[in-house]
Amino acid sequence: MNSNEVQAYWFEDDGIIPNNPTLPILLYPGALTEQAELTEKIFNKNNWRNSWINGVFDFHHYHSNAHEVLGVLQGNAIVQLGGEKGKSVEIKTGDVLILPAGTGHKRLASSNDFKIVGAYPEGKEYNLKTENAEDRLQSLEDIPKVILPETDPVFGDHGPLLSEWNVSS
Incomplete structure (x- = not known):
């Protein structure tokens, strides 16, 4: 995968979901297609830990205190x-989404066999926020405090995340 294949999505605060004011969502299409079964190990090796395997909730939610892959x-x-x-x-299968803190996401539809791995930089504990006015107010304070990851979850010390998010090492 080369950096030309990375897709970046920017979203503004919509009054309900804060999204991230300075960082885009990144999609690495097919980045792990040939080694999808190793996804969790690759994330963990690159210091994106506290991982889990499941699906994506079918309601809008976000994490105000952690980035997520x-x-x-x-x-x-x-x-x-x-x-x-x-x-x-x-x-x-094989696609990787990197969600900056505050970014809303929701599953609209999926195949019966859909499974994902989720993980967080340095194994950060994450919260779960929904379309709630109280959550949003606190989140607006929390999101800017989330530190940038030191590694790309797929490529480690190099990779599109580090340049797209302007991470300096």
């Missing part, structure tokens, strides 16, 4: 990014 192990899904006014994106 999602890697599709198998199947496919359509996810809504950025809240109700955001964008629907199809993801499939």
Whole structure:
């Protein structure tokens, strides 16, 4: 995968979902297609830990205290990014989505075999925020405090995340 294949999505605060004011969502299409079964190990090796395997919730949610990576192990899904006014994106086996803190996401549809791995930089504990006015107010304070990851979840010390998010090492 080369950096020309990376897709970046920017979303503004829509009054319900804060999204991230300075960082885009990144999609690495097919980045792990040939080694999808190793997705969790690759994330963990690159210091994106506290991982889990499951699906994506079918309601808008976000994490105000952590960035998140999602890697599709198998199947496919359509996810809504950025809240109700955001964008629907199809993801499939081997695709990797990197969501900056505050970014809304929701599963709209998926194949019966859909499974993803989620992980967080340095194994950060994450919260779960929804379309709630109280959550949003606190989140607006929390999101700018989330530090940038030191590594790309797929490529480690190099990779598109580090340049797209202007991470200096």
